[in-house]
Amino acid sequence: MAEARLASGLWVAAYLNRLRLAAIPAYLARRGDETAGAVIVKLATMDGQARAFVRRWDFASDSRIWAVLAEGPEADVDATLAREAARDRDLWLVEVEDRQGRSLLEDEGLRDG
Numbered sequence: 063m064a065e066a067r068l069a070s071g072l073w074v075a076a077y078l079n080r081l082r083l084a085a086i087p088a089y090l091a092r093r094g095d096e097t098a099g100a101v102i103v104k105l106a107t108m109d110g111q112a113r114a115f116v117r118r119w120d121f122a123s124d125s126r127i128w129a130v131l132a133e134g135p136e137a138d139v140d141a142t143l144a145r146e147a148a149r150d151r152d153l154w155l156v157e158v159e160d161r162q163g164r165s166l167l168e169d170e171g172l173r174d175g
Contacts, residue, residue: 070094073101086164092153101156102153
């Protein structure tokens with residue numbers, strides 16, 4: 063049975079709302095294709111470090127997961143994201159700012175959506 067996927071724009075709107083309800087600052091840094099654009103979530107921990115997550119297929123679990131695309135100094139992560147955006151005009155980028163490192167991506171409805 064094929065996995066149903068939520069349109070990217072709808073998923074991003076729901077994710078931003080979930081973050082807002084948890085009082086985690088976040089904003090849309092780049093708007094991609096409304097239906098099928100890839101989504102990257104950048105998590106800045108406000109100490110000069112960051113991590114970027116992207117959806118990948120996990121063959122072990124036969125499902126989609128959030129995988130680390132880049133991590134380390136925020137400037138290095140930003141450079142990786144700039145390269146990704148240059149390659150993919152349909153890309154969405156959500157930036158989350160949380161000193162505790164919370165992204166909520168592991169929560170039900172977000173981790174495999």
